[in-house]
Amino acid sequence: MNKQFLDDVNAGLSANQKYLYSKYFYDQAGDALFVKIMNAPEYYLTNAEHNIFKNQTAELIKAFDVKNKPFELIELGAGDGTKTLELLKYLQGNFEFTYLPIDISENALTKLKNRLNREVPEVNVITQQGEYFQVLNKLKAINETKIILFLGSNLGNMLDENARKFIKQLADAMNANDKLLIGVDLIKSAEIVLPAYNDKAGYTRDFNLNLLKRINKEFGADFNVVNFKHTPEYIEEEGIARSFLTSVVNQQVHIKAINKTFQFNKGERIHMEISRKYNDAILSNIFKDTGLKQTMVFKDAKNYFADYLFEKQDEL
Ligand SMILES: C[S@@+](CC[C@H](N)C(=O)[O-])C[C@H]1O[C@@H](n2cnc3c(N)ncnc32)[C@H](O)[C@@H]1O
Known part of the structure; x- marks a missing residue:
């Protein structure tokens, strides 16, 4: 088990503004999805x-x-x-x-x-x-x-x-x-940047959701990915694109490896990645x-x- 990954997940989901680190996107499924993103017309x-x-x-x-x-x-x-x-x-x-x-x-x-x-x-x-x-x-x-x-x-x-x-x-x-x-x-x-993080085929959405699946697989969590929506944004004045997963219902997620339950309120976001320009x-x-x-x-x-x-x- 990757202890550092688990500690980072615990810290990120325990924070007031929940976050996960994007470096953990890249397991086997994540690598394959990133190749699809790179080949998407919007990227x-x-x-x-x-x-x-x-x-x-x-x-x-x-x-x-x-x-x-x-x-x-x-x-x-x-x-x-x-x-x-x-x-x-x-x-x-x-x-x-x-x-x-x-x-x-x-x-x-x-x-x-x-x-x-x-x-x-x-x-x-x-x-x-x-x-x-x-x-x-x-x-x-x-x-x-x-x-x-x-x-x-x-x-x-x-x-x-x-x-x-x-x-x-x-x-x-x-x-x-x-x-x-x-x-x-x-x-x-924004007309050029935002679609790069919100491709029509949904590869970037799947890439973000894949991190929740990875946590399920590696740490026995019970994220139900249909309860999260991919909601990227780009603020042109700052030049920063941010990816979030937004909880679409009030829900609880349990992570077996640390025997801990996390509350997600409807509309609450997990910050997934920044892409600075x-x-x-x-x-x-x-x-x-x-x-x-x-x-x-x-x-x-x-x-x-x-x-x-x-x-x-x-x-x-
Ligand atoms: C966005 S992809 C870009 C790949 C490549 N540089 C390109 O331009 O096509 C990021 C790559 O960096 C790796 N990566 C992400 N965070 C990393 C880290 N903290 N240390 C080492 N590699 C990392 C990922 O596994 C992935 O292969």
Whole structure:
């Protein structure tokens, strides 16, 4: 049993404003649902970032400045690796590197490794299961040049103050001239953003409800998912999308593993995820005083998404 997960569920459902952490979305069913979300027509994020990786592959790799230098290509929260594959195809056979995808989901990593063995067999792939924060310290021990990828606006799942701490820790694990490529969704209108979190096929709804099913399965809870509605919102002025599950009845849910019952009032919400959108000012505020300097930015044809390249500065 995952004790940390259970403690987090207990704390989240005991809080005044109930919450669950989105990092727990990704069990086997969650991984598969996320792939469906990425392929849904409303989820513009993946296409937009893929557009950058497909059309600006050579420029990205040139900016990494790794010609004739062995390096480690490290990816945090790699998922299914579709976008990274564009880089790997280009790098394979021409550059000396190892690809190190890191993900909390063992299942996602196994699938990714099989896919890469098929599609880019010459690439040396070493997967690592774990949370971003756990693996940051291990990164420090790598002496070769590090190119770190943090794509898919994964940063946006953190509150700004946590994102700042995370980037600071990441920067501390980097050496001079190491680089970080960070993909972020840009602030845009609600007509575009909100449907991405409320697709017609209902994949995002199922993705959120799947976390309740996961709690049922792993901790003997009795969530009845038909009693919860997926109610996302997006506040354009803030640039933040939030996902909630709203209880549609007064109900009680029991979790056997902690022998505890939780009351949900009709209309009460469980906060599931934030997806922050960015602009230059918000991002530079997060990177302020981290020792990382922005060197380039790559945008898709529609200007929906941006991949910013940062470089670790020499300590003075
Ligand atoms: C939104 S998906 C994005 C995947 C990929 N980066 C992309 O752009 O398509 C997030 C991925 O990060 C992983 N993940 C989420 N929270 C994590 C955490 N705290 N530590 C490590 N991996 C995490 C998930 O398992 C999932 O594969």
